Amino acid sequence: MDTRTAEHICDDIEIRIVNGDLVEGKPLPAERSLMEAYGASRTVIREVITALTAKGFLRSRPRFRPIVCRPDASTAMHAAGGVIKHLLASSQNVHDLYQVRVLCERMLVRDAAVGAKREDIQRLRQALDDNEQAIDDSAQFYATDVAFHRQLYVISGNSAFPAIHQAFVEWLAPQWSQMPRSPERNRTNFLAHQAIFEAILSRDPDLAEKALISHLDSSWQFVSSTFFAEETP
Template structure:
């Protein structure tokens, strides 16, 4: 909170425009999918020039509130847990690339997170969700020797486990962490021939989820993650 002795700071015009446009979106005046007013309309409405409008629009795009396409009016974007995490993807990749400790911290965070997710899945999973996991595991089995397809199915298996919670934030967290780790995973998995170990461990995890045995599911997940942790290698430099 500003005090009486603080200097008065003149705000940039684009900051004022940003606040007004954001209010139009967050108040519901503009709904997801709606086109924003034209630049000319906004210039006349706010009494500012085109640069202030464009700078404010770009700032709204960076935080995920707008989608800007060349030659089209900007559109209001539906914010979801997934889209919010996508906004930090580039920063996360830079952090991991420049810090070996960050990769270890991420692996530790994933281990803690997935222990809780698999316990929850073992308690809640419906027959349909178990079948969905089984179908993903089969796709992974059919992708042996195909790195990209195998890793995609691997990630999907873990994200589906998180999705059993019914909480989209958990699902988005799982998807984000696995995406950040992916660049450290693919080549090592194929070069070291560990695909079959992964399949066996996934089968064990699924078996305990289907049996609704939370303790056994957690133990199987911990064993899987501790074994596979060595496959994620920092490759900076």
């Protein structure tokens, strides 16, 4: 009765996705099946599909059946990303976002210094070693760099943090990809990672935080020097 059948169907399918009725990874029923099932026209079914796709509950390639995505923290971040990427046209917003990341990681390293388990330390050491091995391969170094920081998020034991880390990486990637790289710079970053690791190992939160701030501030200097074009009227 309420003049929007599309929303009802949209909500229903949303529910059927989260409760597992529609299985993740499997394709959605054909549009023509759905219109029969819901007694609606194809117009409204297609509207539902586009809405769910934009919301992140479906992933649809041009000529294929939409694939069901049970939403997790990662897809939530991805949904926000559609807007975020526009915000990051302003370097001020890039800086703000980066500072959010810095704040998170500061607390994470403090907590790691206080409460990291043996296995956590072990994995972090492994990530550090991988990072060192990649000093001469900038592409590989970037990957291991990300992995090292990611480990800080994993240690928290909170499943939301790895997703948050992933979001930071994706959103800030455009800026970082422009960053000049070199084995010397890589070595500097590796040493910074090592300092963070050592501080965690010695169970010194203040030192760990200080090392992390130093590292990330230095990175920011490097990155921010690559964009000087800004025009906010």
